[in-house]
Amino acid sequence: MKLIKSVITALFTLVLVIVLNTKFGDIPPLAKFLDPFQGFWANAEGKKQNPEKELTIEGLKGTVEIRFDDQMIPHIFADNNHDLYFAQGYITAKDRLWQMDFQTRFASGRLSEVVGPKAIELDRYQRRMGMTFGAENMINTMMNDLEIKELSDAYTSGINAYIHSLKPGDYPFEFKLLDYAPEDWKPLNSALLLKLMSATLAGGSNEFYMNNILNKYGPEITKNLFPDYPFREDPIIPVGTKWNFDSIKVPEIPKVNLSNKTAFNIKTKEIEEGIGSNNWAVSGKKSASGFPILANDPHLDLTLPSIWYQIQLASSDMNSCGVSIPGSPGIIIGFNQDIAWGLTNVGADVLDWYTIKFKDDTKKEYWYNNKWNAVKLRIETIKVKGGSTLTDTVLYTHHGPVVYTSQQRPDNFSKIKNIPNGHALRWVAHDGSNDNRTFYLLNRAKNYTDYRKALTYYSAPAQNFIFASAENDIAITPNGYLPLKWRGQGKFLLDGTDPANDWQGRIPAEHNPTIKNPLRNFVSSANQFPNDPSYPYYINWEYAGYERAHRINKRLSIMTQANIDSIQNLQNDNYSILAENIMPTLISLVDSKKLNASEREAFNMVSKWNKFFNASEIGASIFELWHTNLAIQIWQDDLGDPKTPMRFPSRDRNVEMLLNEPNAVWYDNVKTAKKETRSDVVNAAFKFAVDSLNRKFGLMDKDWAWGNLKHTNVPHLAKIAGFGSKFLNNGGSKTSVNAVSANNGPSWRMIVALGKNVKAYGVFPGGESGNPGSYYYDDMVDTWSEGKLNELVFLKAKNEKSDRIISTWKFTHH
Amino acid sequence: MLFLLIAIISLILQLFLPWWIIAPLAFGLSAWKASSAKNAFGSAFFAIFVVWIVAGLIHTIPNGNILANRVGIMLNLPENSMNWMIVLLLTGIIGGLASGFSALSGFFAKDAIGGKTKIN
Numbered sequence: 001m002k003l004i005k006s007v008i009t010a011l012f013t014l015v016l017v018i019v020l021n022t023k024f025g026d027i028p029p030l031a032k033f034l035d036p037f038q039g040f041w042a043n044a045e046g047k048k049q050n051p052e053k054e055l056t057i058e059g060l061k062g063t064v065e066i067r068f069d070d071q072m073i074p075h076i077f078a079d080n081n082h083d084l085y086f087a088q089g090y091i092t093a094k095d096r097l098w099q100m101d102f103q104t105r106f107a108s109g110r111l112s113e114v115v116g117p118k119a120i121e122l123d124r125y126q127r128r129m130g131m132t133f134g135a136e137n138m139i140n141t142m143m144n145d146l147e148i149k150e151l152s153d154a155y156t157s158g159i160n161a162y163i164h165s166l167k168p169g170d171y172p173f174e175f176k177l178l179d180y181a182p183e184d185w186k187p188l189n190s191a192l193l194l195k196l197m198s199a200t201l202a203g204g205s206n207e208f209y210m211n212n213i214l215n216k217y218g219p220e221i222t223k224n225l226f227p228d229y230p231f232r233e234d235p236i237i238p239v240g241t242k243w244n245f246d247s248i249k250v251p252e253i254p255k256v257n258l259s260n261k262t263a264f265n266i267k268t269k270e271i272e273e274g275i276g277s278n279n280w281a282v283s284g285k286k287s288a289s290g291f292p293i294l295a296n297d298p299h300l301d302l303t304l305p306s307i308w309y310q311i312q313l314a315s316s317d318m319n320s321c322g323v324s325i326p327g328s329p330g331i332i333i334g335f336n337q338d339i340a341w342g343l344t345n346v347g348a349d350v351l352d353w354y355t356i357k358f359k360d361d362t363k364k365e366y367w368y369n370n371k372w373n374a375v376k377l378r379i380e381t382i383k384v385k386g387g388s389t390l391t392d393t394v395l396y397t398h399h400g401p402v403v404y405t406s407q408q409r410p411d412n413f414s415k416i417k418n419i420p421n422g423h424a425l426r427w428v429a430h431d432g433s434n435d436n437r438t439f440y441l442l443n444r445a446k447n448y449t450d451y452r453k454a455l456t457y458y459s460a461p462a463q464n465f466i467f468a469s470a471e472n473d474i475a476i477t478p479n480g481y482l483p484l485k486w487r488g489q490g491k492f493l494l495d496g497t498d499p500a501n502d503w504q505g506r507i508p509a510e511h512n513p514t515i516k517n518p519l520r521n522f523v524s525s526a527n528q529f530p531n532d533p534s535y536p537y538y539i540n541w542e543y544a545g546y547e548r549a550h551r552i553n554k555r556l557s558i559m560t561q562a563n564i565d566s567i568q569n570l571q572n573d574n575y576s577i578l579a580e581n582i583m584p585t586l587i588s589l590v591d592s593k594k595l596n597a598s599e600r601e602a603f604n605m606v607s608k609w610n611k612f613f614n615a616s617e618i619g620a621s622i623f624e625l626w627h628t629n630l631a632i633q634i635w636q637d638d639l640g641d642p643k644t645p646m647r648f649p650s651r652d653r654n655v656e657m658l659l660n661e662p663n664a665v666w667y668d669n670v671k672t673a674k675k676e677t678r679s680d681v682v683n684a685a686f687k688f689a690v691d692s693l694n695r696k697f698g699l700m701d702k703d704w705a706w707g708n709l710k711h712t713n714v715p716h717l718a719k720i721a722g723f724g725s726k727f728l729n730n731g732g733s734k735t736s737v738n739a740v741s742a743n744n745g746p747s748w749r750m751i752v753a754l755g756k757n758v759k760a761y762g763v764f765p766g767g768e769s770g771n772p773g774s775y776y777y778d779d780m781v782d783t784w785s786e787g788k789l790n791e792l793v794f795l796k797a798k799n800e801k802s803d804r805i806i807s808t809w810k811f812t813h814h
Numbered sequence: 815m816l817f818l819l820i821a822i823i824s825l826i827l828q829l830f831l832p833w834w835i836i837a838p839l840a841f842g843l844s845a846w847k848a849s850s851a852k853n854a855f856g857s858a859f860f861a862i863f864v865v866w867i868v869a870g871l872i873h874t875i876p877n878g879n880i881l882a883n884r885v886g887i888m889l890n891l892p893e894n895s896m897n898w899m900i901v902l903l904l905t906g907i908i909g910g911l912a913s914g915f916s917a918l919s920g921f922f923a924k925d926a927i928g929g930k931t932k933i934n
Contacts, residue, residue, distance in 0.1 A: 006926035010919040013912075017837045020912055031912055034905040035833035036869035040885060041905070046876035168832070173881075722887025773881035 023179040025116075033176055038169035040176050043773035053809045059086060059157045060813035066091060069793040069804045072768040072776045075312040075321075077798040084315040085151040085329045087811060089158025089185075092309055096326040096770040097163070098172040099305045099717060100189070101182055104327065107192040107199070108132045109382065114180050116385040127380040128394050130401045131199065134430040135191035141432030142191070148436050152187045155329040159185040173772055174718065193327040194436075198429035200300065201345045202461035204271030206542075207353045207493045209647040213639065214492060216646070225649045228488065228541040231656035232581075234550040235529040236464060236478060237513045238520065245511050247536035251486040254500040267645045268353075273734050275299060275744070276544050277344035278571070280524035280552055281468040281476075283517065288561040291755035292468035295567050296333055296342025297746035299739050303717040304724055304778055306766030308332075308748050312794060318444040321760065321794045323748050326770075330439040333750065335760055337796065338446040339469045340752035344525045346462035346478045349485075349540040350428035352503075354399045354496030358422065366397055367497045373398065399424040399496055424496055426503065428481055433459030448473040448516065455479045456509045464525035470754045476523040477514040478530035478539075482507040487538045507537045522556040524549065526737075545651050547577040547735040564761060567751050572787040573737040579611040579623055581655055586626065589682040601700055602690045613733040615707030618700065624709070624733065625689035630654075633681040633688075637669045651735075707731060712740055714765050714781060716772075723772050725765070728785040738787075749789060757796075761789035816847045816854070820861035820913065825869075836862055836909065837916040844920035851921055858917030863910035870902050 020031035033039045050068045062079040064087045069075065074091045078084035093100065105111050109126035111119035126132075143149045163182050175182060214222045277298040284290045300307055308323035313331060322334015333342050358375075359365040365372040376396040383389050395402040402424045434457050441454035451467045455477055458465075462480025467473070483503035494501040513530045515523060527544035555570055587607055595603055602622050609619025631654055639646040648654075657664050658678070667678045676684075697703035707729040716723035732740030739745050750762040765784040769776040783790060793804050820836075820843055827835045840858040848854035874882045879898040886897030889904075 002922065002926040006919070006922035009915065009922050013837065013841075013915040013919045016915055017834050017912055020908065021834055031833050031908050034866075034901075034908055035828070036866050036873060036905060037828040038833060040881065041870045041873040044873040044877035044881040720888055721890075722884040772884055773877060775878075775880070777880075 028177050029179050032179070040173055040773075042169050043173045043176070043771055045771065045774045047775055049769075049774070049776065050807050050809065052807050055809070055811050056814055057090070057161050057811050058814045059161055060811055062813060064811040065798055066809040066811070067795065067798075067805045068807045068809070069802070070806055071310075071779065071790065073310045073312070073793065074768075075793065075795050075805070076314065077795075078315045081147075081151055081315050081317070082154045083811075084313055084318075085154040086158035086161070088311065088313060088324070088329055089155040089160075090162045090811075091158075092311070092324065092326050093159040093162040093185075095768055096305055096309060097159075097182055098174040099770050100159075100185070100193075100327040102174070102718060103196060104189040104192050107196040108135070108189075109380070112382055112384045114178055114385060120382065120384065120390070123382050124380075124392055127382070127392060128401055128403045129199070129203075130394075130425065130427065130430050131192065131195050132188075132380075133378065133396075133401065134195050134198075134427070135188055137430060137432040138191040138194065138435075139188055142187075142434050142436060145434050145437055148434060148440060151329055151440070152190060152436070155190065156185050156187050172770065174720075177720070190328045193325060195429050197325070198427075198461045200275060200461075201271075202348070202350050202428065203269065205268045205351050205353065206270055206647060207490065208268055209270075209645055210491055211493050212644045213646045216644070225653060226491075226542070227653070228491075229533055230529070230542075230546065230650070230652040232550075232652060233529050233532075233546050234553050235532050236476060236523075236525045236549075237515050237531050237535075238518060239532040241515055241518070241532075243511075243513075243535065245508075247511060248484075248508060250537060251484060251489075251500070251504045253486045253488065254498065270647070271347060272744075273544065275301075275345065276347070276527035276548075276739070277746075278524075278526045278548060278552060278737060278739070279342040279344045279464065279466040279476075280522060280556060280570075281340075281466055281474040282556060282559065282562045282567075283468075283474045283521045284472045285521045286556070286559055286562050287753075288563045289753060289755050290472075291470060291753065292340075292472060292474050293562055293564070293567055293754070294335070294340040294342060294466060294468040294474075294752045295571060295750065296344070296466065297571055297739075297749045298333065298343060298345075299745055300747040301744050302714040302747060302765050304714050304766050304772070305717060305770035306747065306764045308764055310762070310764075310768060310792075313443065314795075314798070319796070320443045321792060322750070323762075323764070328436075330436065331443050332439055333748065334443075335752040335754075335758060335794075336443070336445075337470070337758055338754075339451065339467065340754060340758075340760075341442050341445075341451065341468075342466045342750065343463040344466075345527055346464055346480065346530060347527055347540060347543050348462045348478075348480065348482055349490045350460060350462065350481070350483060352426045352490040352494055354397075354424045354426060354494045354501065356397060356399075356402055356422050356424050356496045363395055363402075368398065369497075369499050375402075397424045397496065399426045399502070400430050401425055423493070428460040428462075428483070431459065431481065433481070435459055447471055448475060451475065452477075455512075464527075464530070466523060466525065468752070468754055470756075470758070473517055474523050475514065475516040476525060477512055478525070479509075479512045479514075482512060482537070482539055485538045488541060489538065491541050507539075511537065520557060522553075522559075524552050524556060526552055542650060545578070545735060548737050548739065551575060551577050551737050564751055564753060564759075568761070568787075568789060570737060571746075571749055571751070574613040574731040574733070576611050576613055576620075576623075576733060576736050578627070578651070578655070578735040579609070582627065582658055583609075583611065583623070585659055586630075586682055586686075589679045590686055591679070591683055594683065598694060598700065599687060599690045602693070603686070605700070612731070613706055613736050613738075614731040615705060615729050616702075617706045617731075618702075618704045620706035620731075620733070621693060621704050621709040622689050624706070625692050626686050629688045629692075630658075630681060630685035633669070633685050634666050637671045638666060706733075710740075710742055712742055712745070712785070714778075715743055725778055725781050728765075728781070730785045730787070746784075749784070751789065758794065760792040760794060762792050763789050816843060816849075816857040816917075817861045819843050819847065820858050820917070821865050824862060824913075825865050828865075828869075833909070834912070836913050840913045840916035841920035841923070844917035845924040848917060848921040848924075851918060854917040854921035855914040859910040859914035862913035863906040866909040867902055867906040870905050874898060874902070 109123035279296040281294040312321040438458040526548035528549040714725040732738035882898030
């Protein structure tokens, strides 16, 4: 009896201990996680951070000093580049190791190892999109550049030196929550993170929707609704600029340039509006100081930890400051004593789908250039938490991977509907490239010539590189590997059997659109068309709406004596050119006799609205719901068939129709007997807007205010509840310069005033630390939300005195 | 006595060993020193309950309870600046249970093998 009691309790205890040490589904190993010695409590930090430290680290060649300022931003001073990048790796890992690990896994399709079977289809998608394939090609090219190879290896060693210094109790919070350990970093991971940027910024496509539309409505209507140049535009390179080169021969449009006329039930990912950015620079002629001022705010999904990591890097041949991508060496957007540079997304069409004609069901060969060609196989191995492994065979053609074929298409994953069947992906991100050299050179650049040289190495994702120098030059270049295409190539699906549909090389780098010191004394970009129709090459047929760009250019045109405040004011501008363009028409069409009391009240409110998307404006909320629903009222019946997914025309086309085509056939809802008019849909959309607000918030009061409706907040990178920010009540919109929306917007705001002593300001919605147990996890969020900026500490020399430097670390070699 | 033994030794061991060291520790010390099943479970439970809560407090108070509050929200506790206390309580209870049952096992094992205890 006693023995039985003893055995049973012992067994129970054993099971209990094992259960408390094991992760089940999303629940962490409870005792291991809650253990105050090694579990999450140990990640809770006090206010004083990074006290003075001296470390001897194996792998360094000399001595490195890292000076931390009052926001925990590191300022790294090394004697040589090897140590500089080593230290950058080490310090970045100290703050953001989990983010680097997670984003790498996400990019390479290795999440299942950590989160289990629920991520299998997502992982498979990333494998088939060729993310790792592209990263491997990038590494192969990069490693031929000895300087870049050395700095990449040094950066990797630095990260690994940090990882090897950790005991399980030191792991970042999310490793403990998800119950896994950090693994050694490889140069491939840095490449994967750059590919992730490509996926975010240049991984969208429309071709399947366009094909379905073409199939249903024919070429005339398709061209009318989806023109190759917008109704209103304000291109990056000003209209009328003379191109200072002789263009090379542009490929001719093939006679039969459409792949096939079948309708597809496929939904690919489109580039989301809101993923974009602003940048501009005013020359010394427009500024109070007589020197240029440069501003940049890249728009991305906002997360904690932040996408960016602020840093200063100084060695024997460089001293630059700005933001870096954790996991990638160098500074991506920033400045030094002599120059400043920034990026916005071009949005070139560098992703095309090719219809593949296989020989038979074995899919071992495909038809191209009048013969059968062998398909190459790439076996992808996906490890799943819990021990199992599955393999996936991806078919590669000379275009790229066949993302799915009909036999391999799983039924239960919603993203699969996003992937075309028997279609190969040609994507610039698959090509080898050495983009790191561009940033390496920009970090060391001193003048316009250095800037232009740096650009020649850059491939993807294509960016509008803006530039300003203390020598009083400003410039902007939509830049990257831009495929040489015939006009419209890639707007629809392409026939993969015909060589005329391949990319015929690239636009020569020197012919990428560019302008230096224009007459108007400023340069700018906001993801709009890079050029006017006189540019001889084809880059894409559609870009972001012109509203931000136009507002920026209008305000910069009249700006004089510009200073930090005037530039900051423009970054925070909530004015809506869209509202300016369509409000008079919308208001004139509302039949106020047919409004009920609540609607009349709302109509008065929106009629008086000042067209600023400020947090307190109720009119802004009404307008936003009104115009977005109007598009649905017009197009849902014509382009909303769930079996053959299509897309709506651009906002620009809608505006044109609303203003200039009062009798367009499209206003009629073909699903109703009645023949709807423009006035009908405008009124219906208005009522919808008011009704939505009523249902969501009750009677019209301060809850209807735009800030509340928009409900900006910064979620955790892995969407863990409780680990994002609180609700941030601020203004902005997708169509104003200040492009804040719910979870998306300026992931970094920077202003650099060049001159004898460069001065810079910046902020991101987050903090330097990726540790949610740190006071520096989200210490900059409020500043960002209020539209303020922090002055950036920039030390011109290691020993420069600054009362904002609060501690120093010294690393010495073994 | 058993309470103090488990508390102090576990505190030292946990500085460099994984959490489950408390299990064999409670098992062994209880087999050696526990006077009854109630004494075994009770002393061991409270020893770890106290040690874990105090250790938790040492980490969380300088942190302004930021992290523990976030964990509370993640665990579906209502958003409240006090929910860190519930997380801390949970910590104490889970540690205590592991320790308590280990101690109970130790006592019954000794008892089954025929050690000097009062049978209750």
